[in-house]
Amino acid sequence: MTDTAPRPFIQVAKPLIGREEREAVMAVMESGQLAQGPKTAEFEAAFAAYIGVKHAIGVNSGTAALIVALQAHGVGPGDEVITTPFSFIATATSIIACGATPVFADVDPFDLNLDPACVEAAITERTKAVMPVHLFGHPARIAEIAELCADNGLALVEDAAQAHGAEHGGRRVGAFGTGCFSMYPTKNMTTGEGGMITTDDDEVARMCRIIRNHGQEERYVHEHFGLNWRMQDLNAAIGVVQMGHIEAWNETRIANAEALSRLIRTVETPRVRAGDRHVFHQYTIRVPSGRAALQEALKEAGVGTAIHYPIPIHRQPIMRKMGFDSASCPNAEAAAELVLSLPVHPSLGPEDIEFIAAAVNRLA
Numbered sequence: 001m002t003d004t005a006p007r008p009f010i011q012v013a014k015p016l017i018g019r020e021e022r023e024a025v026m027a028v029m030e031s032g033q034l035a036q037g038p039k040t041a042e043f044e045a046a047f048a049a050y051i052g053v054k055h056a057i058g059v060n061s062g063t064a065a066l067i068v069a070l071q072a073h074g075v076g077p078g079d080e081v082i083t084t085p086f087s088f089i090a091t092a093t094s095i096i097a098c099g100a101t102p103v104f105a106d107v108d109p110f111d112l113n114l115d116p117a118c119v120e121a122a123i124t125e126r127t128k129a130v131m132p133v134h135l136f137g138h139p140a141r142i143a144e145i146a147e148l149c150a151d152n153g154l155a156l157v158e159d160a161a162q163a164h165g166a167e168h169g170g171r172r173v174g175a176f177g178t179g180c181f182s183m184y185p186t187k188n189m190t191t192g193e194g195g196m197i198t199t200d201d202d203e204v205a206r207m208c209r210i211i212r213n214h215g216q217e218e219r220y221v222h223e224h225f226g227l228n229w230r231m232q233d234l235n236a237a238i239g240v241v242q243m244g245h246i247e248a249w250n251e252t253r254i255a256n257a258e259a260l261s262r263l264i265r266t267v268e269t270p271r272v273r274a275g276d277r278h279v280f281h282q283y284t285i286r287v288p289s290g291r292a293a294l295q296e297a298l299k300e301a302g303v304g305t306a307i308h309y310p311i312p313i314h315r316q317p318i319m320r321k322m323g324f325d326s327a328s329c330p331n332a333e334a335a336a337e338l339v340l341s342l343p344v345h346p347s348l349g350p351e352d353i354e355f356i357a358a359a360v361n362r363l364a
């Protein structure tokens, strides 16, 4: 590229699908086994080994993973599930889909993840589970939350949709409780649509497999309530190939993030808690004023950005309509005004990173 050639626009997210993935999908098409079958089992075994748990259960989205995991823990009408309001809407709607009530606890300003003290304060006799999110790929204070759950007899369902390979104390997230991962195209790895549940608990795993398949263990005998949450082998074939790349991609994300943080001088860059592995699903800066103008200027300069998330869940119109808007979460509300995600995905090279950082330093 010469100096005068226009630079291609840098997208904020970009799925990586190569020849191997295309060939794997073609092989499934030729096999005739399109729905859940041997490729799903192969993907589940590889993913369980990656997270370091006994069981992984493939489903057809991250949202499905959350619903099935909650139901496998017996969450239903009358139960409360404590969660964070600073997340994607599916974190809360999955709880509502089970007939339960989401109870929003505030986040820790350090990592914008659930504050264990706020979780503890929100526990009532109706609390059945806690659902932390490992937002942007940074682990929540998951060991402390796991201890709280154990002390109070609560289920722990981790929304790890953005955190494939993130670690706390050397242990992968999704291994502390029942882990729920998304394989949506913008995530750290993809199957198209898809999701995965991880657990060490044999009974939870058994219930997940039953619930994802119409509540049946024996064919046409429906002991439990379930729906069709199954993963397709067409998607699982992509997942098997992506397992071979996820660690290299995570390492590239981390290196890109480190380079951005070294180069950016004009705004606050993401914080990483000592001892944690942040896998940078998003690289999110904090912009105390002029965020909309900065976003517009970066777009004109050729850098895509996104706001994750502009409205905390407890302030969303649907939560008002359904009466789930009573929580006071000032840290989440403040964060929603500050955050701006920059491109960090593994397709970016060093010159892209320098270009992004220079644009931020010039415009912020």
Ligand SMILES: *Cc1c(COP(=O)(O)O)cnc(C)c1O
Pocket (backbone or CB within 6 Å): 061, 062, 063, 064, 087, 088, 090, 091, 133, 159, 161, 162, 182, 183, 184, 194, 195
């Ligand atoms: C993406 C995402 C989900 C939902 O996953 P889908 O695969 O899109 O259904 C849930 N929670 C969080 C935090 C997410 O980022």
